[in-house]
Amino acid sequence: MSGNGRIYRISALAVLGGALFGFDMSSMSAIISTQPYLCQFNQRGFDKEGRCLGPTSDTQGGVTAAMPGGSLIGALVSGWLSDRCGRKKTIMIGSVFWIAGSVVTCASVNLPMLAVGRFINGFAVGICSAQVPVYITEIAPPTLRGRLVAMQQWAITWGILIMYFICFGCSYVDGAGAFRIPWGLQMLPAICLCVGLSFEPESPRWLFKKGREMEAKDVLAQLHGGGNANSQFVQRELQDIKATVSQEHKHADASWLELFTPSMMNRTLIGVFTQIWSQLTGMNVMMYYITYVFTMAGLSNAGTNEVLIPSSVSFIINVVMTVPALVWMDRWGRRPPLLIGAALMCLWLTITAIMFGVYARDAEPGEFASASESMVVSGPAARVIIAATCLFVASFAPTWGPVSWTYPPELFPLRLRGKAVALATSANWTFNFALAYFVPPAFENITWKTYVIFAVFCAVMFLHVFFFFPETANKTLEEIEQIFDDKRPGAIKYIGTPAWKTYNDRKAMITHELRDSISDSEDGDKAQTNSTEPGARDGIMTATSNEPMPASGNDA
Incomplete structure (x- = not known):
């Protein structure tokens, strides 16, 4: 379809908001085991060789959790902000907060200042992570929607990888520059996002909802009609949006409480649990604390940066294995990746738990830089743990990673979409916060049983998806509404069409x-032919009794 090139460009620009999250995640995971960081924020004194031991596990968990804590607030605020200011402007506001947070983080001289900077960064990520999928969902055609929204997850993986290698290079810098340089550089994507997005259009659905119909029509023509407002696709989209907005105007302005009414509760729970389960897979824990895991598996000496090289392998896998989702997710649908991903991750977590539980010994006091590095494993068991960790990442990357961002915006009607996705994303950050704080003490206190907990979560999410998550791929946003209509034959009250019967x-x-594209092409050829006939001037047909002028979007 014409206009797809511009949609790809807009999506590639918008998902820089996802790269911000990846930058933050990677900068923390790569830095927390290095001596400059441990010495700048040292609370535990020194080991027998004079190396800094850094913050306590509880404090490190709190500093790490400051970012998702801010993201929780940012995600909740983003729903109101998006409905009021628009999808595009909300994302731009988020980028401004990221720049401010990066300045504070880069200048941090103590742990409270670092936590405040990360909280501001998190506030920005909460806004962008909630509204970038909404924005892309509302501009994308149905057959590309999954791929384009999945670019958000791919941008996250690239952000993780790029920042990780920046941190690796800076780890050889003496003193505080080892972590201040990466924390300063991470504001650059936000500057590009804010400036670049200012030249792109607003969501046509939001414009229509605000009564700006001609602007919405122009945007649809630019994105989907090659500039032709009378294109079949544009006219059909206009009619669908107009019918939806007309129906929604009969109701009062959408409120948060409407998300919890009986007719909407099922969708709300699905959207919220999509984000909760994506956290309870344990993937972000793997990203934040992967240096801990690989150090325990013997890939570095305590307190050195040697572990950064093998740890980067998992980040490369994350980037590469997200590509299949970009290419085939709209073909696969939404349910199969969620089910297969949950099953595979449960398997790898179980294997890791067994290896640590059976073959590991307790770490000696001072053996590692962090108390969270509480186990020591070597030999074949260590190699199995490393392999299982990489396979876990490879299982998450094409499944729960991209689908968890794509799925929630598809579930909700226009009047509730901004608030609903904000709520779902806030659930993501609530559990991200809890897990970031929970995992360091968990590794310290319950060691290998931490993996058992996440394996059980993966088993439960498999069942939840099978019975309650319907298929939404390759349906218009208006058609998805019909799935949840519990008045249709065979539907379940308050549920709609049973999830396992959707396809x-x-x-x-x-x-x-x-068909729309061919029709538009034929219309264009006909118009070009007619323009050479008598009565045409300067490429514009004059109206005659035999050839009426095409109907405008307002007449349709």
Whole structure:
């Protein structure tokens, strides 16, 4: 379809908001085991060789958790902000907060200042992570929606990888520059996001909702009609949006409470648990504390940066294995990746728990830089743990990673989408906060049983997805509404169509879009032919009794 190139460009720019999260995650995971960081924020004194031991595990958990704590607040605020200011402007506001937070973080001289800077960064990430998927969802055609929103997750993985190697290079810098340089550089994507997005259009659905119909029509023409406002696709989209907005205007302005009404509760729970389960897989824990895991598996000496090289392998896997989702997720649908991903991650977590539980010994006091590095394993068991960790990342990357961002915006009607996705994303950050704080003490106190907890979560999420998560791929946002209509034959009260009976009919949607595209092409050829006939001047047909002028979008 015409206009897809611009949609890709807008999406690539918007998902820089996801890269901000990746930058933060990676900068913390790569830095927390280095001596400059441990000495700048030292609370535990020195080991027998004179190396700094850094913050306590509880304090490190709190500093790490400051970012998701801010993200929780940012995500909740983003719903109101998005409905009031628009999707695009909200993302730009988030980028400004990121720049401010990066300045504070870079200048941190103590742990409270560092926590405040990370909280501001988190506030920005909460805004962007909630509203970037909404923005892309509302501009993308159905057959590309999954791929384009999945770019958010891919941007996160690239942010993790790029910042990780920046941190690795800076680890050879003497003194505080080893962590101040990466924390300063991470504001650059936010500057690009804020400036670049200012030249792009607002969501046509938000414009229509605000009564700015001509602007919405122009945006749809630019994005989907090659500039032709009378394109079949544009006209059909306008009619669908107009019908939806007309229906929603009969109701009072959407409120947070409406998300918890009986008719909406099922969707709310699905959206919220999509984000909760994505955290309870344990993936972000792997990213934040992967240096701990690989150090316990014998890949570095305590307190050195040697572990950064093998740890980077998992980040490379994360980037590479997200690509299949970008290419095929709209073909796969949403349910199969969630089910397969949950099953595989449960397997790898179980294997890791067994290896640590059976073959590891307790670490001696002072053996490692952090008390959270509480186990020591070597030999074949260590290699199995490293392999299982990499396979876990490879299982998450094409499944729960991209789908957890793509799925929630598809579930909700226009009037509730901004608030609903904000609520779902806030659930993500609530559990991100809890896990970031929980994991260091968990590794210290319950050691290998930490992996058992996440394995159980993966088993439960498999069952939840099978029975309650419907297929939304290759359906218009307006068609998805019908899935949750509990008045239809065979529907379950308050649920709608049973999840296991929904399916992904990609062929039908491609045929539908192709038919519109061919029709538009034929109309364009006809108009070009007619422009050479008598009565045409300067490429514009004059109206005659035999050839009426095409109807405008307002007439349709």
